[in-house]
Amino acid sequence: MNYGFIGFGNLAKAVYQGLKKVNNIQFAYFTRSKKEVSIPFFDCIEELVSFADVIWITVKPQDIKGILEKLQPLNLEGKLIVSPVAGKSIAFIENYLGKEVPIVRIMPNLAMAYQKSVTAFATNQPLNPATDAIFExxxxxxxxVKLNEKGFDLFTSVFGSGPAFILAFIQIFKDKMKEFELPGNVLDELLLELTQGTTLYFAENQSSYSIEELIRNITSKGGTTQAGLDHFHRHKIGKHFEGVLDAAKNRSEEMSKN
Ligand SMILES: NC(=O)C1=CN([C@@H]2O[C@H](COP(=O)(O)OP(=O)(O)OC[C@H]3O[C@@H](n4cnc5c(N)ncnc54)[C@H](O)[C@@H]3O)[C@@H](O)[C@H]2O)C=CC1
Ligand SMILES: O=C(O)[C@@H]1CCC=N1
Known part of the structure; x- marks a missing residue:
């Protein structure tokens, strides 16, 4: 199976890194300029298309139209399109390529590189074994997860952009600790242990306890956690944070109108 990337930035690299050990997949990419990566590079989209069984459109949303216009006159028989492009529907792609081409729309995140993405999947050909193979x-x-396209805007906000929002929180912790003047990467290492420890605590207990209960286990009556959480609730920080998720979702909706 040949996977060809159109555009080779953060997302394509994550897909490649996550799949490079799979024996029966060969990779190549097409971009404006060659990248520092050891897979074949084509400087012509026709060559990439002729190489690929699966064509990954891994460009920014503002660039997808130009790519689809270039793909439109090419023979795509036997090819499958995968698009992780935020805010661009299957119908948008079909407008250029028609309904005959199997199209898979996904919303992953960069943890694909470590086989830890949460990825939404939708397709125009759910009964086609080739789209099933992509899901696999x-x-x-x-x-x-297979998801109705209507859910993609919210999913993008929570699981596509989510890693950036979680990191923005970790950055707040990091900034607060700067006064310790710890050498080199020590602070990052400590924060990594904190987040991994928290994830593990969540993972080990999530089947038996709610998140509220897990928070309660950390909270002593009249103690430090209680003081922090009181502030959190009094100032409606959760509500404000919801605004972050809503802003991302709204942007995804807006992008799907262009
Ligand atoms: N970065 C992320 O965490 C996620 C990104 N996505 C989606 O994946 C897509 C790609 O995002 P990134 O990889 O982050 O972007 P990026 O900017 O890192 O990579 C885009 C690549 O496309 C190339 N490119 C642009 N125009 C081109 C053209 N006309 N012909 C050939 N190559 C062209 C650029 O040179 C670059 O290599 C976006 O549409 C985004 O919505 C989806 C989920 C997560
Ligand atoms: O920021 C974006 O629009 C893309 C979609 C999810 C993550 N990155």
Missing amino acids: TLTRLGKA
Whole structure:
């Protein structure tokens, strides 16, 4: 199976890194300029298309139209399109390529590189074994869920952009600890242990306890956690944070109108 990337930035690299050990997949990419990566590079989209069984459109949303215009006159028989492009529907792609080409729309995140993405999947050809094979491949890259396209905007906000929002929180912790003047990467290492420890605590207990209960286990009556959480609730920080998720979702909706 040949996977060809159109555009080779953060997302394509994550897909490649996550799948490079799979024996029966060969990779190549097409971009404006060659990248520092050891897979074949084509400087012509026709060559990439002729190489690929699966064509990954891994460009920014503002660039997808130009790519689809270039793909439109090419013979795509036997090819399958995968698009992780935020805010661009299957119908948008069909407008250029028609309904005959199998199209898989996904919303992953960069943890694909470590087989830890959460990825939404939708397709125009759910009964086609080729689209099923893509779903199977996505399950190798983390958790994959079939989702009605209507859900993609919210999913993008929570699981596509989510890693950035979680990191923005970790950055707040990091900034607060700067006064310790710890050498080198020590602070990052400590924060990594904190987040991994928290994830493990969540993972080990989530089947038996709610998140509220897990928070309660850390909270002593009249203690430090209680003081922090009181502030959290009094100032409606959770509500404000919901605004972050809503802003991302709204942007995804907006992008789907262009
Ligand atoms: N970065 C992320 O965490 C996620 C990104 N996505 C989606 O994946 C897509 C790609 O995102 P990134 O990889 O982060 O972007 P990026 O900017 O890192 O990579 C885009 C690549 O496309 C190339 N490119 C642009 N125009 C081109 C053209 N006309 N012909 C050939 N190559 C062209 C650029 O040179 C670059 O290599 C976006 O549409 C985004 O919505 C989806 C989920 C997560
Ligand atoms: O920021 C974006 O629009 C893309 C979609 C999810 C993550 N990155």
